[in-house]
Amino acid sequence: MKELHHFLNGAPVKGTSGRFGDVFNPATGEVQAKVPFASRAEIRRAVENALEAFPKWAAVNPQRRARVMFNFKSLVEAHMDELAALLSAEHGKVLADSRGDVLRGIEVIEFACGIPHLQKGEYTEGAGPGIDIYSMRQPLGVVAGITPFNFPAMIPMWMFGVAIACGNCFINKPSEKDPSVPLRLSELFLEAGGPPGVLQVVNGDKEAVDAILDDTDIKAVSFVGSSAIAEYVYTRGTAHGKRVQAMGGAKNHAIVMPDADLDQVVNELMGAGYGSGGERCMAIPVAVPVTDKIADALIARLKPRVEALKIGLPNDPDAAYGPLVTAAHRRKVMDYIDLGVQEGADLVVDGRGFKMQGYENGFYLGGSLFDRVTPEMTTCKEEIFGPVLQIVRAHDFEEAITLPSKHQYGNGVAIFTRDGDAAREFAARVQVGMVGINVPIPVPLAYHSFGGWKRSAFGDVNQHGPEGVRFYTKIKTVTARWPKGGVRENPDFVIQTMK
Secondary structure, X not given: OEEOOEEEOOEEEOOOOOOEEEEEEOOOOEEEEEEEOOOHHHHHHHHHHHHHHHHHHHHOOHHHHHHHHHHHHHHHHHOHHHHHHHHHHHHOOOHHHHHHHHHHHHHHHHHHOOHHHHOOOOEEEEEEOOEEEEEEEEEOOEEEEEOOOOOOOHHHHHHHHHHHHOOOEEEEEOOOOOOHHHHHHHHHHHHOOOOOOOEEEOOOOHHHHHHHHHOOOEEEEEEEOOHHHHHHHHHXXXXXXXXXXXXXXXXXXXXXXXXXXXXXXXXXXXXXXXXHHHOOOOOOOEEEEEOHHHHHHHHHHHHHHHHOOOEOOOOOOOOOEOOOOOHHHHHHHXXXXXXXXXXXXXXXXXXXXXXXXXXXXXXXXXXXXXXXXXXXXXXXXXXXXXXXXXXXXXXOHHHHHHHHHOOOEEOEEEEEOOOHHHHHHHHHHOOOOEEEEOOOOOOOOOOOOEOOXXXXXXXXXXXXXXXXXXXXXXXXXXXXXXXOOHHHHOHHHHHHHHO
């Protein structure tokens, strides 16, 4: 049985707590590795390493930090196939999705390579008689990220790419379900020229999370996961004086207007609803066709496509998606399907009976499609996080805006229409943080910022982009006056200081 490790101060380190978790092969259902769960003492050891490394790393000029990030980007690209295979083996994503996971992380590393420009301050000459004012953005010190299972490459890079480029030292606590990719990224960062202690990985469970939140030497924490835990992380972290950005759950809606191209909509919904087994916070689990006529036409097109979904091994290039991450998560998704039936929704396609031939113990689940779901249903209120698409019918445009706007989550939303005026009004009025217009998964590119509203995000500053730079730096403003006269009139002093 393979035993994983922590990565501390530039080297792999065995866990000492005596506690371990199982890392499964989702395709077979077998345990393939044991991951150590860190104690508070091990978290503290990582913090002390980072405290020691921080002054020297913060003093490195931005150009040289950018060169390390450039080297890291090149190494991640060179190891793309290795990272994707490692990711698929632990998460269950098909290889195409795993490569996309790595690629979206690389995009933020590319953005972070511009840190010499991004970290510049401001300057005002002559703010008063002989007075100049300037500001500088300085790193916070030791910061941490608590990252989820569904994007074990992308989200760590979203966090540590910007944090480290700004001059901070970063401790990553990845998901215990698939920790190998974050560990490999830390090795590649060291190979790229990153000093020991600047990027460390400590595996663990709640004990490790609490240790991170309680340690006063950790100045900021970034989190992605469920809303209940996001709220916990935000509340406990800020109580200890930290900056916290905690991204939670989602229930993203796709509004389908009567003038939409339904063939395009169906293609987009198949990818956005079922891609990566629906285990994405920016997936589209709810489609909102406007009028029954459009709903009926949409269902007629979707039903055969969902029934024909090819579910396969992660290395099957023709598979739409692979197994879910764990047996427990598969059971949770199936329980939501059971509940949807009990609540009275129309189960048009039932994926619960799917079995992968030869891999019956794997964590596979077929695609499911519900019609006539209502906003009052629990399955509509809560995040399912699986290959389940729900249809909520709207009578008109106003109702279509209201549905996502009144939902407890406000991560992403999309509208499909040919009407520019309707799209513009929708984007302006809908109460959701990220909006797509004929774009099903509106994740902003790396030079913009990512973040939702309501229970999808706790904290005031979003991830990556300019917001990420602001989150991982503190601003210092200097007001300087150099009066005429004084020592400047002493020529000996001037000559002496010029030597």
